[in-house]
Amino acid sequence: MAVEDLGDTVELTFPSSPKTKVTILKYGATVISWKVADVEQLWLSEGAKLDGSKPVRGGIPLVFPVFGKSAEEGFQALPQHGFARNSTPAEANPEVYSKWGKGDNDFTLFLTITLNDDNLTTKIEVSNSDSKPWTFNWLFHTYLKVNEIEDTLVNNLPGEECYDQLIAETYEEKSPAINFTQELDRIYKNVSTDKVVQVIELGKVVHNVKRVNLPDLVVWNPWVEKSKGMADFEPKSGYHKMVCIEPGHVHDFVELKPGESWTAEQIIYKGDAIKLQSI
Numbered sequence: 001m002a003v004e005d006l007g008d009t010v011e012l013t014f015p016s017s018p019k020t021k022v023t024i025l026k027y028g029a030t031v032i033s034w035k036v037a038d039v040e041q042l043w044l045s046e047g048a049k050l051d052g053s054k055p056v057r058g059g060i061p062l063v064f065p066v067f068g069k070s071a072e073e074g075f076q077a078l079p080q081h082g083f084a085r086n087s088t089p090a091e092a093n094p095e096v097y098s099k100w101g102k103g104d105n106d107f108t109l110f111l112t113i114t115l116n117d118d119n120l121t122t123k124i125e126v127s128n129s130d131s132k133p134w135t136f137n138w139l140f141h142t143y144l145k146v147n148e149i150e151d152t153l154v155n156n157l158p159g160e161e162c163y164d165q166l167i168a169e170t171y172e173e174k175s176p177a178i179n180f181t182q183e184l185d186r187i188y189k190n191v192s193t194d195k196v197v198q199v200i201e202l203g204k205v206v207h208n209v210k211r212v213n214l215p216d217l218v219v220w221n222p223w224v225e226k227s228k229g230m231a232d233f234e235p236k237s238g239y240h241k242m243v244c245i246e247p248g249h250v251h252d253f254v255e256l257k258p259g260e261s262w263t264a265e266q267i268i269y270k271g272d273a274i275k276l277q278s279i
C-alpha cells in the first residue's frame with residue numbers, strides 16, 4: 001500500500017492496481033473517496049465542506065462519543081454526533097470536546113485504514129488514558145454510492161429489532177429486504193455480526209458490509225425534504241445516489257475503565273453473490 005501525504009489529505013494506493021485508492025481528509029480523519037479500479041464506491045456531496053469549517057457531508061465521517069443527541073448525563077451539551085468528525089488527528093475540537101462529561105475525559109482514538117484490491121477496512125481503537133471510567137458511542141457514518149436509490153434494496157435485516165427515528169417507535173423488521181420510497185431513518189439494534197448486510201441494485205450486489213464488534217446498524221436516506229434542509233447536501237437530487245449504512249455501537253454506551261481499550265471494525269467489500277441470512 002503506497003501512502004502519500006498531500007497536505008490536507010492522505011492517499012493510499014493499492015500497489016498492483018494504481019486506480020484502486022482511498023483518500024482521507026485529515027479533518028475528521030474522514031475517508032472522502034474510495035475507488036476500486038477507478039470506480040467510486042462512496043457518495044460525497046458536491047456541497048461538502050472540505051476546509052474544516054464543518055463535518056463532511058459524505059464519505060465516512062466518524063461519530064464519537066455520542067450518536068445523534070443524548071439526554072444522558074455528560075452528553076446533553078454535545079452537538080449531534082459528537083466531536084470526532086470535526087476534530088483533527090492532532091487535537092480534539094476543544095470547543096466541542098469540553099462539552100463531554102466534565103470536559104476532562106482523557107482518551108485516544110486510533111484509526112487504521114486498510115485498502116485491499118476489493119475491500120476497505122476501517123478499524124477504530126478507543127483507549128481510556130484517564131484515571132476514571134467514561135462511556136461513549138461509536139459509529140462509522142458511511143455514505144455508500146448507489147446508481148439509483150429507487151432500484152436499491154438492503155437485505156439481511158428481517159427479524160431484527162428496529163427503532164424508527166421518524167415515528168419514534170420500535171418494531172420488528174418484517175421485510176426480507178428494505179426498499180426506499182421515502183425518507184428512511186432506522187436504528188437496527190443488536191444485529192449479529194455474523195450477518196453481512198448487502199446493498200443490492202436491480203438484482204446485483206453493489207456493496208457488502210461486515211462488522212466486527214459493532215452490534216447496531218443505522219440505515220438512512222434523507223429523500224426530498226430532508227435533503228432540502230441540509231445546506232451542504234448537493235445536488236438536492238443527490239439522495240437518489242446514496243444510502244447510509246452505518247455500523248455502530250449506539251443503542252447503549254460502551255464503558256471503558258482506566259487503561260482499557262476497545263476496538264471495532266467496518267469492512268466494505270465487493271462480491272456478487274447474494275447471500276440471504278435469516279435470524
Ligand SMILES: O=P(O)(O)OC[C@H]1O[C@H](O)[C@H](O)[C@@H](O)[C@@H]1O
Nearest residue numbers: 080081165185186218220244246
Ligand atoms: O446531518 P448530520 O448531523 O450529519 O446527521 C445525518 C443523519 O445521521 C444519521 O444517519 C441519523 O440517523 C440521521 O437522523 C441524521 O439525519
